[in-house]
Amino acid sequence: MIAQINGDYIRTRPTKLFSRLWSYAFVEGRPVTTKGQWMNPLVFANMRLAKMGLITKKVEQPIFILGTGRSGTTILGIVMSMHRDIAFLNEPKALWHSVFPNEDLIGSYSRGDAKYIMTEKDSDASSIKKMHHIFGYYLSTVFSKRVLDKYPELVFRIPFLKSIFPDFKAIFLYRNGWDTAISSAGWSTIHGEQVKDETHNWWGVNNRKWKLLCDQVIAIDDELGQHSKQISAFENEVDKSIVEWIISMKYGMDVCKKYPKQIIGISYEDLTSKPEETIARIVKFCNLPNDNRLMGYAHRTLSPAPSKSPIALNPLLQAPFNRIMQEMGYAV
Numbered sequence: 001m002i003a004q005i006n007g008d009y010i011r012t013r014p015t016k017l018f019s020r021l022w023s024y025a026f027v028e029g030r031p032v033t034t035k036g037q038w039m040n041p042l043v044f045a046n047m048r049l050a051k052m053g054l055i056t057k058k059v060e061q062p063i064f065i066l067g068t069g070r071s072g073t074t075i076l077g078i079v080m081s082m083h084r085d086i087a088f089l090n091e092p093k094a095l096w097h098s099v100f101p102n103e104d105l106i107g108s109y110s111r112g113d114a115k116y117i118m119t120e121k122d123s124d125a126s127s128i129k130k131m132h133h134i135f136g137y138y139l140s141t142v143f144s145k146r147v148l149d150k151y152p153e154l155v156f157r158i159p160f161l162k163s164i165f166p167d168f169k170a171i172f173l174y175r176n177g178w179d180t181a182i183s184s185a186g187w188s189t190i191h192g193e194q195v196k197d198e199t200h201n202w203w204g205v206n207n208r209k210w211k212l213l214c215d216q217v218i219a220i221d222d223e224l225g226q227h228s229k230q231i232s233a234f235e236n237e238v239d240k241s242i243v244e245w246i247i248s249m250k251y252g253m254d255v256c257k258k259y260p261k262q263i264i265g266i267s268y269e270d271l272t273s274k275p276e277e278t279i280a281r282i283v284k285f286c287n288l289p290n291d292n293r294l295m296g297y298a299h300r301t302l303s304p305a306p307s308k309s310p311i312a313l314n315p316l317l318q319a320p321f322n323r324i325m326q327e328m329g330y331a332v
Helices: 007-012 016-026 037-051 073-080 093-097 125-142 152-156 158-164 177-191 208-216 225-232 237-258 268-273 275-285 292-301 315-327
Strands: 063-066 086-090 146-150 169-174 193-195 198-201 263-267
Touching (some): 007 016, 016 086, 016 125, 037 093, 037 125, 073 275, 073 292, 125 146, 125 158, 152 158, 152 237, 169 237, 237 315
Parallel strands (some): 086 146, 169 263
Antiparallel strands (some): 193 198
């Protein structure tokens, strides 16, 4: 399915077809773990044009979807993209990389150093101006008022994000830890591949993202840090995905508490079992006008997925996993 478009999407709001195709082909970029990487030179050429600021409009209250992969962030983005005022970018990491060369955790566009956690010190007046030019250019080219950017790892970079877009709004989407981690682990089994001397899977190029997570985030965690050496040696995909889930949920809960007027926590289970009610909460929080077509599309598109059965965990993870599950309202 190209750009997450299907027949119902087009029938519900045909004018969204151009926006999604433009975003997919010329703005988002194709990561190393997907097909279509021949598009990337076109994307970076487009970004160079955008940074010039020749075609732009004011960027107001951009919206971000945060969390961790396999928790429903893509389907939330697609549903919200049906709103008449929104243009949706599905993990536009090429866009971000064009301004911040050290943000690439996967290794899609660079094999150089990268930062998992970024703060206001990682932006400056020049980079902030470039990001506003790019987002403003994007809004102009797709004839929209608000940007919706799904980039889960920004949950580790909120001070950085706030330094660029002080009026941002964000949705922290979370899901039952078992369902998220087992799905993440399965992704590598299905989509992982060997390309010459490189392994490409959920953790990017040759485990790049996993190594960065362990070295830069787990090592400084007040709970998991004492076991960072053992954790970094994990090979079981579910255990690795559980680690990612635990630390992402910790950061997500923390930023929801620190920035309650800018970040709202939403569970995948509420999103899929009570779609109209949950989308209405998001619309109100993000200061968007009501949109009946959005609500109708949400009703038809969102439905609960079967839950995964728990499996044995590495003993180092059992206590922190159970605690986070309980804090987030899930049974253990």
